[in-house]
Amino acid sequence: MLEIRNIDAYYGKVQVLSNVSLEVGKDEIISLIGANGAGKSTLMKTVMGLLRPKKGSVIFQGEDITKIKNTKIVSRGIVYVPEGREVFPEMSVRDNLEMGAYCRKFSSREMKTHLEDMYEIFPKLGERQKQLAGSLSGGEQQMLAICRGLMSDPKLIMFDEPSLGLAPVIVEDMFRVIVKINQIKKIPVLLVEQNAYMALSISHRCYVMANGMIRLSGRSEEMLEESDVKKTYLGG
Amino acid sequence: MSIIMQLIISGIAMGFIYALVGIEYTLIWNASGVLNFSHDKLITLGAYIFGGTYILALKMGFVQGILLSLLTVAIVGVIIARTIFIPLRNLTMIYTIMATVMLGKIIVEGIRLFWGPVPFSVPGFLVGTVKIGKVVISRANIAIIITAFICVCALQLFLYKTKPGKAMRCVAQNRNAAQLMGIDVKTVMVTTVAISMIICCLIGVLVSPLLNISTTMSNMIGLKGFAAGVIGGFGYLPGAIIGGLVIGIVENFASMIFPSVYKDIAAFVLLVAFLLIRPKGITGKTR
Ligand SMILES: Nc1ncnc2c1ncn2[C@@H]1O[C@H](COP(=O)(O)OP(=O)(O)O)[C@@H](O)[C@H]1O
Ligand SMILES: [Mg+2]
Numbered sequence A: 001m002l003e004i005r006n007i008d009a010y011y012g013k014v015q016v017l018s019n020v021s022l023e024v025g026k027d028e029i030i031s032l033i034g035a036n037g038a039g040k041s042t043l044m045k046t047v048m049g050l051l052r053p054k055k056g057s058v059i060f061q062g063e064d065i066t067k068i069k070n071t072k073i074v075s076r077g078i079v080y081v082p083e084g085r086e087v088f089p090e091m092s093v094r095d096n097l098e099m100g101a102y103c104r105k106f107s108s109r110e111m112k113t114h115l116e117d118m119y120e121i122f123p124k125l126g127e128r129q130k131q132l133a134g135s136l137s138g139g140e141q142q143m144l145a146i147c148r149g150l151m152s153d154p155k156l157i158m159f160d161e162p163s164l165g166l167a168p169v170i171v172e173d174m175f176r177v178i179v180k181i182n183q184i185k186k187i188p189v190l191l192v193e194q195n196a197y198m199a200l201s202i203s204h205r206c207y208v209m210a211n212g213m214i215r216l217s218g219r220s221e222e223m224l225e226e227s228d229v230k231k232t233y234l235g236g
Numbered sequence B: 001m002s003i004i005m006q007l008i009i010s011g012i013a014m015g016f017i018y019a020l021v022g023i024e025y026t027l028i029w030n031a032s033g034v035l036n037f038s039h040d041k042l043i044t045l046g047a048y049i050f051g052g053t054y055i056l057a058l059k060m061g062f063v064q065g066i067l068l069s070l071l072t073v074a075i076v077g078v079i080i081a082r083t084i085f086i087p088l089r090n091l092t093m094i095y096t097i098m099a100t101v102m103l104g105k106i107i108v109e110g111i112r113l114f115w116g117p118v119p120f121s122v123p124g125f126l127v128g129t130v131k132i133g134k135v136v137i138s139r140a141n142i143a144i145i146i147t148a149f150i151c152v153c154a155l156q157l158f159l160y161k162t163k164p165g166k167a168m169r170c171v172a173q174n175r176n177a178a179q180l181m182g183i184d185v186k187t188v189m190v191t192t193v194a195i196s197m198i199i200c201c202l203i204g205v206l207v208s209p210l211l212n213i214s215t216t217m218s219n220m221i222g223l224k225g226f227a228a229g230v231i232g233g234f235g236y237l238p239g240a241i242i243g244g245l246v247i248g249i250v251e252n253f254a255s256m257i258f259p260s261v262y263k264d265i266a267a268f269v270l271l272v273a274f275l276l277i278r279p280k281g282i283t284g285k286t287r
Helices: A040-047 A070-075 A093-100 A108-121 A123-127 A138-150 A168-184 A196-202 A220-225 A227-233 B002-032 B039-057 B062-085 B093-115 B139-161 B163-173 B175-180 B185-207 B219-232 B237-257 B260-277
Strands: A002-011 A014-024 A029-033 A055-060 A078-081 A156-160 A189-193 A205-210 A213-219 B129-132 B135-138
Touching: A002 A040, A014 A029, A014 A040, A014 A055, A014 A213, A029 A168, A029 A196, A040 A078, A040 A156, A040 A189, A070 A078, A078 A138, A093 A108, A093 A138, A093 B163, A108 A123, A108 A138, A123 A138, A138 A156, A138 A168, A168 A189, A168 A196, A189 A196, A196 A220, A205 A220, A213 A220, B002 B039, B002 B062, B002 B135, B002 B139, B002 B163, B002 B185, B002 B219, B002 B237, B039 B062, B039 B093, B039 B185, B039 B219, B062 B093, B062 B185, B129 B139, B135 B139, B139 B163, B139 B185, B139 B237, B163 B175, B163 B185, B175 B185, B219 B237, B219 B260, B237 B260
Parallel strands: A029 A189, A029 A205, A078 A156, A156 A189
Antiparallel strands: A002 A014, A002 A055, A205 A213, B129 B135
């Protein structure tokens, strides 16, 4: 589905990613964990075409998309739900969702069924569809950001720290929905998290990143078992 | 009584001009995060293209002249967006600000070279008055009010009901997220600058019956339009309209109470008062 091969990326002269390779298979949930500043968000931006890598390539559905325009990558079906939610604060919940389908030419009927689909996943959003997104709580904004991402029927969705700054109850909700998206809609997921236990418990495979390099990868279950992984990366 | 009505109506007319100025630079501010310091010169340029070239030199009809002027400035807008706003969009704001200041200078000197230094007027354009009951209104004021009103409504419809309009608001509210939706930020910026230029040109055309066409004709309008934005709520389009109308009406009444040489001060007294007491403006909203 998505294959990242030997990426080197820089901000100006500072190297942020070195020789990063990662793969997301069909129907998989992959988690990418690592401390703050490891380069996780930078990797997402590189996939989205917002940052051009110096070396390496990004392959999506068998095609090289490394040099493709960002808008084209979105319409090919890769969606990135960014860190910190980033909703459009002065637009209604509904308008936010509709903008999520910007790259699709939906008829008004299709738009309606998509909206109803989202309101089914998070009924709160339905209740608040006329409210300005900026007036929602942090948890509600995160739900909105997730649903906005789903509006365009993505072929791959990447979540960047969806649990950041949310209450534990809401975090559990969020992860349940991510699993549901993956199982019911059959959308492969790349999940970036600092909340490593949570991420490992819902993902199939996992990559651990530190200082811009992939340090470890493997099946999530096994990672949860291994004591040295715990010690080094999970803080336990 | 009819004097007061007349003052209110001419105040509303000037108010709409200030509102259009407020809208014209708010659009660019929202799309690119930069104040366009050449905006008053662009208004002047619009007036010169209309009056100097299409009407006086090429002897066109007014309607045809206006339409061609709008088309011309839209093209100029695309060029400005591609040479200034897009290349400089990721640098610190000061570079773009300096670039727009220099653009203003270039436009003024360009006008002097191309159209000459002597101010002129457009004969026969929106002259005369209309009497409604006891109130006498100039044709120019009626044209200003109607055109500005249509322009404001059309812009609101565009921004709130159409897909490209909504994309423009997305870029204004969160450029990063807009990119992630697949919105082409560069295209949006080009469109915004072109629309802004069209509004500038309309302002230039609308005030040409009131002022002589000269390189300094829009200095005061430019400043008061800026004040309109601040008084209404910076970055918020409906705020610019409210702020513009407030300034237009207040300064007209001020000219009734104080000697009319102080008329221009009214807007700036209001501006300073708002900055000190309520910097978020009347509406309290931004963007
Ligand atoms: N826009 C930027 N310009 C320069 N350096 C950046 C920028 N964004 C992030 N960095 C740096 O790149 C490194 C990786 O950042 P990031 O990808 O955001 O990490 P993570 O998402 O894993 O927390 C950090 O050292 C950060 O300071
Ligand atoms: Mg990050």
